[in-house]
Amino acid sequence: MSGKLDGKIALVTGGSRGIGAAIAKRLAAEGAKVAITYTNGKDAAASVVSDIEKAGGKAIAIQADVTDAEANKAGVEQAVKTFGRLDVFVNNAGTAIPKPFEETTLEELDRVIDINIRGMFIATHAALKNMNDGGRIIVIGSCVGERNMTPGLVPYAATKGAVKMFAQSLSREVGDRGITVNNIQPGPIDTDLNPASGDWAAPQTANTSLKRYGTATEIAALVAFVASPEAAYITGANLTIDGGTNA
Ligand code: NDP
Numbered sequence: 001m002s003g004k005l006d007g008k009i010a011l012v013t014g015g016s017r018g019i020g021a022a023i024a025k026r027l028a029a030e031g032a033k034v035a036i037t038y039t040n041g042k043d044a045a046a047s048v049v050s051d052i053e054k055a056g057g058k059a060i061a062i063q064a065d066v067t068d069a070e071a072n073k074a075g076v077e078q079a080v081k082t083f084g085r086l087d088v089f090v091n092n093a094g095t096a097i098p099k100p101f102e103e104t105t106l107e108e109l110d111r112v113i114d115i116n117i118r119g120m121f122i123a124t125h126a127a128l129k130n131m132n133d134g135g136r137i138i139v140i141g142s143c144v145g146e147r148n149m150t151p152g153l154v155p156y157a158a159t160k161g162a163v164k165m166f167a168q169s170l171s172r173e174v175g176d177r178g179i180t181v182n183n184i185q186p187g188p189i190d191t192d193l194n195p196a197s198g199d200w201a202a203p204q205t206a207n208t209s210l211k212r213y214g215t216a217t218e219i220a221a222l223v224a225f226v227a228s229p230e231a232a233y234i235t236g237a238n239l240t241i242d243g244g245t246n247a
Contacts, residue, residue: 006032009035033057091137109155
């Protein structure tokens with residue numbers, strides 16, 4: 001197997017399902033050795049590892065909630081111990097609890113902030129301490145972090161706006177080590193979190209120019225490019241991949 005990430009070591013948070021699983025598989029297909037984290041989905045994570053191994057790649061799954069600092073530190077250390085170092089870190093874990101803001105409980109607000117912002121801080125902090133010069137930090141924001149047309153996503157959109165500024169700001173601190181930091185902003189992507197069927201999907205589809213949901217593999221293709229040596233001069237960028245939603 002040979003690809004644009006040959007010899008690279010990658011860690012993807014929330015890699016057991018959806019966009020994270022597609023990213024893990026694509027990075028592995030490009031030659032990277034990949035560690036994925038998950039919280040509850042042990043079997044799903046094992047199946048991603050098995051798919052990668054069947055295709056000739058190398059992968060491990062680590063249980064580490066992004067909101068748990070000790071678990072993230074241990075997870076990064078396990079990835080580095082297993083594969084030797086860390087070149088690519090993808091903060092993909094995230095969640096949404098769609099409902100009108102006025103009806104959202106304090107617990108729900110805390111959960112969205114905890115995973116999407118605090119978890120991103122914690123997981124990236126742990127990864128950066130172990131990252132090689134010339135590394136890649138990629139965070140998964142959302143097109144709603146820049147412009148939101150969908151009611152029911154107030155806290156989620158606000159957290160993804162924070163993801164955007166996190167990536168832009170961090171890029172200023174690590175550029176002298178050749179490390180790039182970029183924010184990938186998907187539009188509606190068919191996953192467990194946002195299935196392409198049902199009432200909630202219809203307005204999101206209508207808001208795209210292409211009149212369809214995107215696929216996790218389409219997001220993974222952009223992540224693989226940004227992770228590659230060819231993308232060395234892209235940093236602090238917000239790369240929107242949303243079927244024209246924000247056009
Ligand atoms: P899914 O809910 O389908 O998958 C989430 C993944 O993250 C699972 O592997 C899950 O593992 C893991 N995960 C959840 N919580 C945690 C946690 N606290 N710590 C570690 N891992 C966790 O989500 P998507 O694939 O749809 O979304 C992935 C990212 O893309 C998110 O950041 C989301 O906001 C963003 N995004 C998604 C869009 C969409 O339309 N789908 C659009 C724009 C952005 P487990 O099952 O073990 O909990």
